[in-house]
Amino acid sequence: MFFPSTIPRIDQYYRPESLEEAVALLASHGKEARVLSGGTDLVTLMRNHALAPRCVIDISRIGDLGYVRFDEAGGLRLGALATLKALEQSTVVRERYSLLHEAVVHMGSPTMRNQATVAGNICRASPAADTAGPLLCLEATVHLVGSGGRRSVPITEFFAGPGKTVLAADELVAEVRVPTLPPGTGSAFLKLMRVAEDLAKVSASAVLTLRDGRCTDARIALGAVGPTPLRARRAEAVLVGASLDDRAIALAAETAAEEIRPITDLRSTREYRRQVTSVLVSRAIRLCVDRRQ
Amino acid sequence: MATRQPVATSNGLAVIGKRVPLKDAYEKVTGSLEYAVDFSLPGMLVAKVLRSPYAHARIKRIDTSKAEALTGVAAAITYQDVPDEEWLDRSLNYLGPVLEDRPRFAGREVAAVAAVDYHTAEAALRLIEIEWEELPHVFDIMAAVEPGAPQVASFGNVREAVVEEGDLEQGFAAADLVIEHDTRMGQQQHAPLGRNAAIARWKGDKLTLWTSTQTPFQLRDSLARHLGLPQNKVRVVNHPAGASNGLWWTNNFHFLAAHLARKAGKPVKLELTQEECFATVKRRDKPVSKVRLGLKRDGTFTAIHFKHYFDNGAYGYKPYPYESVSDLWGGQRPAIRFEYYGVSTNLVTAGCMRGVGDLSMGFTMEQAIDRAAEALGLNPLEIRLKNHIRAGDPIYSQKFVFKRLGAPFPGEYLSSGALDQCILKGAEAFRWSEKWKGWGQPTEVDGSKRRGVGMATATHICGGRHLGCPSVVVKVNHDGTVHIFTGVGQQGQGADTTQAQIAAEALGVPVETFVGTHGDTDTCPWSPATVASVNSHQTGMATRLAAVDARRQVLELAGLMMEVAPEDLDIKNGVVFVKGSPDRSLPFSEVTSMKHPVYLTPPDIIGRATANLPESQIAKMFMSHFVELEVDTDTGEVKVLNFVGAHDSGTIINPSICENQVYGGFLLGAGHALTEDMVFDEQTGRVLNPSFLDYKVLTTVDMPTGEGSDMSALFADCYDPLGPYGVKSIGEGATCPVPAAVGQALYNALGIRLDNPPFTPEAILEALRQQRNGKEAHSNGHAGR
Amino acid sequence: MAERIELRVNDRNQVVEVEPFTTLAECLRNQLGLIGVRVSCNQGDCGACTILVDGQPVNACMELAIEAEGRSVTTIEGLARNGHLHPIQQAFVEHHGMQCGFCTPGMIMVARALLESNPAPTEQEVKEALVGNICRCGSYPKIITSVLSAAQTMREG
Known part of the structure; x- marks a missing residue:
């Protein structure tokens, strides 16, 4: 038994420029690959040697995925790279989805919220994932992109067990959509x-x-x-x-x-x-x- | 928060009592301070340690040949590569071989490799082949003392000591009330922020080791003994440590680094991970304590019989928990018998942590006192004021040391004590009389929220004669700047700053002219160690005398130059002047830079001193802590709302440093009381929470400041006749009263006695459930308490 | 498979050679000698390694160096200018906002990001901003005082 000092060797590092490119990389590397966005979970898991991927696909530079958008018809849309901090600072989240705001402001440290993403939080599928409860109550849908195309899954069907989701090996979360809430x-x-x-x-x-x-x-x-x-x-x-x-x-x-x-x-x-x-x-x-x- | 100014105890002093910034503050805020983990050497290899997966096992066969054959591996060592003998920590926190064929806890070092990088080193560890034979183990201390328990250490499982005075039977016979009280406490871990490293380099037959330690000279001496080298062939260069709290002394990993570097023929850095720091070095000794307290109706203590079992873990060797609880309640001369049992178990080594026995035994004693006070209709202040020790009272806690040394006990007395001030001034600042509503009575109730207040007291040593003599050198440079050399550790307690303040005061120059070198064993004079709150009081004596020695030399020179007898001269604020004629003066730097008439160079002024505590008188620090908290009876959550720490540490050298020590003591004590607890795997004894992720320490938001909350530290007006400028010490004692004060406040908030910290929400809800069931059982005519 | 990447560190362009598994903390400490990036828990639980990446606080132990390619990094070493301490650093010195000093750079970097976005924080806001930065010496009260005092100094210009 020993306590590791460093992250296991990673042979390949990719920085795709689109979700489609990321999906293609995922499809070609299969189980050897892991997706990196905020890094707060993946780097920790690698540090403890709980994960030792040969290939890391860094999606953090894919443009325009950090959005938190709202319109009355479509509701709230959270991009694949929307950070917890982006949610925390969003007026519409605070005013219209107060439970989501409350969940986010008590997650980790302010520094961590700067790095961690909502998509990462739900993909880790921890029973204690703090954004999961609000999204379950808000009946959000998770929009996925994979080599077979796009599909959407109600968040209520997204979690499959501790650390497990319905995400296929070549799929990524592209967006989380949250409907508007009725008056009252x-x-x-x-x-x-x-x-x-x-x-x-x-x-x-x-x-x-x-x-x-x-x-x-x-x-x-x-x-x-x-x-x-x-x-x-x-x-x-x-x-x-x-x-x-x-x-x-x-x-x-x-x-x-x-x-x-x-x-x-x-x-x-x-x-x-x-x-x-x-x-x-x-x-x-x-x-x-x-x-x- | 209020920034309360302490009582001025330093009238007429220029540097003592001033809020001087830390000497190394600039390095700390710019990130340039070099901890051991920051040190490296050219061509240095890195080391990794293979550890036992078993709590107790024998190595039948170990083969490192495949590991050593791996490209990039320079050396691998096992028990076959180190001397087959045990090394002993000077304060008995460790007795064991560096490596052995019978590891005694899960996480114990089994082998180590040195390689060019971590990936290679870790790959090499995987190639080490071991054939194991598991041996029976024991984890629980009360199981380990039973006959037939698996034997952990070479000396048996139990080390015993006793301190007694007076006739115990008579004492209990004279009592109107006898309180019996048992406690267990959770398992606190030093949980250092900042880790540690040992960098070892051999040049020929000389070893140099860079590390962060509170005990550089003990480490040097232990390494020399272990390696069979003269002391001038081992150099320890000490670095500042991150929040050590008693963890980084002379530790087994230091020896591993030395052996690996010798075998590899290259410098080796053994840098511990967070998990290694938390789970493989040391932890606070876990106690099971039982006390019988006899009292008269008026609250006078007549007899105290204390049995204290404490965990030494796998390699601890302590028979005695370095405590002063046996002295604290001697005001009315009760008969005392304090029995200590240091117990070996197959868990990671246990030993000293800030506060040591005065925290754990103090907790039990304070709770017993509370029970007695309630039964006798006394409030918590009255009963303590009636019984605590005062200046001139005899103290007995060191008796067993003399017994072990085969020397007659000379009789020892307390040099100063102001616990009464701590209790009364603390109570006033806390507004105790407004908030205290009686035993088991909340201060305020609002729905599920109940507030309660609690207080507790404690004492602790300020070093000790048995530690040996600290020595200090004060060197005055030609330009009048000053260099101080000591053996103090630097783990955040500010000893480098406070020692410079003492020396500056004695020498008569501004503290800004001082630079320090601390704990480089080739250049600094020998010091016992930074343990037992030794520095302000005991090391400070040597520092003052070394500065006085330097001052004498400066005055002799000035006398020559000014044609005045040295005894007619004085130095203040960097100016040498004729007493009574301050206009006849020379700047300090002019005296020190003047060519000496004989040597034809400016003089070399080196002040030195070796000083120990005097015989028969002993100084102790005292403190009284007050806590107000709020419990949510629906969730069991506890929020500390207010804290006052009132301390007698003699003259306060630096109020800011001392306030920080009090706040830090609160943090550790409140952590122990509320959240901190190591969890061991029931089967393997492995530590399951060796990180800040699951070993929870209090955060900024958990501290009682802002939003109507307040923390404050205040200091009693007390001048110790022994200490330099009346100084005592502060560091360790600041932790001691907190768990008992929190426990008392919970009792007052809830009417439930909780004896076993940490008082987690889980424990509190369970206690509330039992209280409800108890009430139901008592509902037929019984009033209950 | 080491890669050469460019970073801007404390206002200077740097080229470093990193492996994909090198963390940003390891790169800054071992390759650029920036030991003020303190690493304690090495997994984002203590905040000691906090730096600013493009002005935002980040735990350097939880980011791969290669991720930071082309970014602008500020460490504690980049705060003092021409030997003059930043007002936050100065306040920590004056108010004893530290004991052992291991947490200090992380505390100061978080405080700097806080005061950038909120020049007049309340005591509670300061506490909440620092909730992820562990001070095992328990200097929190004086750390909070230091940050509040620095905020005032900076407001008064």
Whole structure:
């Protein structure tokens, strides 16, 4: 056993100028290749010898992919290279997708947010990926480009397991699209950490729509409490059609805690995660109600 | 945040008590300060270390031939290449061979290679073939003391020591109340920012080793002994260290670098990774402590019986945790018996970390005192004020040292002490009387948020006679600038600055004229080590005397030049003048640059001193810490809101440095109390969180500053009769009271006693759950507490 | 397969030969001698190696050197001008915003980026900006004071 001092040898480094070119490189190098954009995950994994790709495809210089765009019809569009910082600084994200803003401002350090991308965060498919919960609640679609062409996948079908997505070996995320939210909607993201900068012990995201005092749509997502970031569908069902009184909120919170499959790891315990999931869900629901626009 | 000015204890002094910038501040802010990891030599090879995957195993066969045959590999070493003997750390933090055929913890060095680059070195490690035989291991300290436990060390698993005074049975017989209290603590790691490296180079039969260490001379002496070389054939060149907190002393990797460089015939750099720093060198000794405290109804302590088991890990050799808790509560002369058990286990070596026994044993003792105070209807301040030690009181903690040396105990007394000021002034600054609502009573409740306050006290040594004599040289250059040579380590505590302040004060020149060289063993005089908070007080004595010696020589010269008796002259602020006639003066630099009438060159002025602590009197630092925190009872999250650290460190040499020491002590203590905990694999004993990713230390945002929060340090008005200019020390003690203060504040916020830090949200929610269940069980007529 | 790349480092053009696996931190430290790029955790958890790439703070340990080809890099060594400390450096000296000094360059580089975009930060904003920079000596209160003081000095020009 030894603790490595350096990144394993990389034989080839490519800097494609378009996504299509990157996809072609991916297709020709297969499993030997890894995509580099922000580097915050890949370089760390290589450093710890958890990954030793022979070939690195650096997509960070592909032009015009760092965008965060919004229009009423199409909603929010996040380019493949949109950084967490770009989201953090976006007024439209802060004002219209407050849960996404809240998730981003508590991810890593400001320096890290400068390097890390949203696409990288979801492609890593960590159960604790903080942008995943908000995107699940916002029912985002992930637009992929591969050698077979383009396709889109609902984010709710994107995660396949810890560290696994439905991305094929020759596919890349080209864009993440987030629909606009109907009037009467509020959202919230809450996260518990060990210290002020940390991965989530548990995170809860919620997007609720209310009309005439009743909940017409409810979406709740939970992070770090199962093999993938997940939607708490039964808890959502408790809320839809209900007036959001204390009893309904408590029932939804309890239901959410039953839907998760938490484990004990270095960050927290199974019991704690279960217990605070209810607390966070309940708090997130109340915040949504207060914040609805 | 408020920047509180400390009480002025340095009236009439020119340099002591001033907020002098750090001597190396310019290098630090420009990034030019050279830590050991920044040092390199031409033609240097890099080293990598192969480590044991097993907690305890025997190497039946090891073959490095394939590794050595790899192009670019210059040398590989195993236990067959090093002396078959154990080296001993002077403070007993290590006893073991450099390499051996029976590694005793997972992560222990097994072999090392030197190669042209890391890829080659790592490839070579993969080519080393080993046939293993696994041996039984033991991880838990209480299991390791059982008869029949797997034997870890050559000397058995347990090292014992006792300090006792008075008749314990009588003491307990006289008690109206006996409190029994047990604690376990989590596993703190030094978690240094900045790593370390050892760069070894042989020229003929002379070894030079560049590294960052608190103990350059111990390292030099240990290397010479181990390698069978005279001390002038080993040179250690010390570099500043990143936040060492007791980690970088004389460590096993230093020896590996020396052996590798000799075998390779080239300079070798062994630079540790973060994971190696966290998981293979040292950690704080993990304690299991049991105390019985006997008291009279009025709170007077009559007897203390303490049993302290602490983990030495695989290669620690300590019988004793370097503590002063046994002295702290001697104000009313209780009978004491303190038993210490240093226990070997198959986990990474454990040993000293900032605060040592006064942190861990202090935690247990403070909690026992709290329980007693509540039972007797006393508040936490009263019971401490009634029992703590004061100047002139006898102290006994060193008795066992004399016993081991076979010398009669001369009787020792405390030279100065102002814990009462720390308690009272700290309480006032904290507004304790407004916030304290009684035992188990929150200061404020708002929904799920409950606030509570807590306080605790501690003491710690300021060096020790047994460490030996620090020596210092103060050399005055012809142009009047001054060079100071010491053996102090530089790990952020500012000793190079504070020693320069002491010397500047004694010499009468501005501190800006000083430059220091510290811990180059070929050019600096011998010093024991930067351990045991030795520098301000003990090293400072030698520094002052060396400067006084230089001053005497300057005055003799000035006397010749001015035709005045030297005793009629004085030096202040770089000017030599006739006492009482300040207009008859010469600039300091004019005196030192003048041609000597006999030597025909300007004189060489070299002041030197070797000084140890006097017999029979001992100085200790004291401190009282106050903490206000808020707990969210839904999530168990704890936020520290306010902190006051009140310290008696004698005269304060540099308030800014001392404030930073208090804040740093809070950071380590609060980390230990709230988040820091090493996790070991239950099967293999491997450290599972050897990095900042999962070993969580507090961040800027976690510190209680801004938004209505405040941290402050204040200093008692106390002049120690032994220390230079009344100075004591500060560094280690600043960590000690924090976990107990946090524990008390949690109790007051929640009404729940938590005995085993870290007090994580997980532990707090579990305790709240048990409290609820307990209440349900008591709901039929029992009021409970 | 080493490649020659051009970088602009502290306002000077540099040509370095790097392997694809060389990190930017390794390149700056080992090839250009910029030891002020402190490497501690080597995986983005401590902030000690923070530098500016095209004006934006970056953990130099998490970026490959080859990625930075053609970029403009500023390290702590590039802050002082003609021997005059930058006001942030000066404030750290005066207010003792350091103990061992290992975190100091990273702290100062983050502070510089912060004050560039927010010349009058609140104490809380300073704390949040520095949340990824570990100071194991616990000098945080004086580090915060240093940054706030530097901000004031810089505003007053």
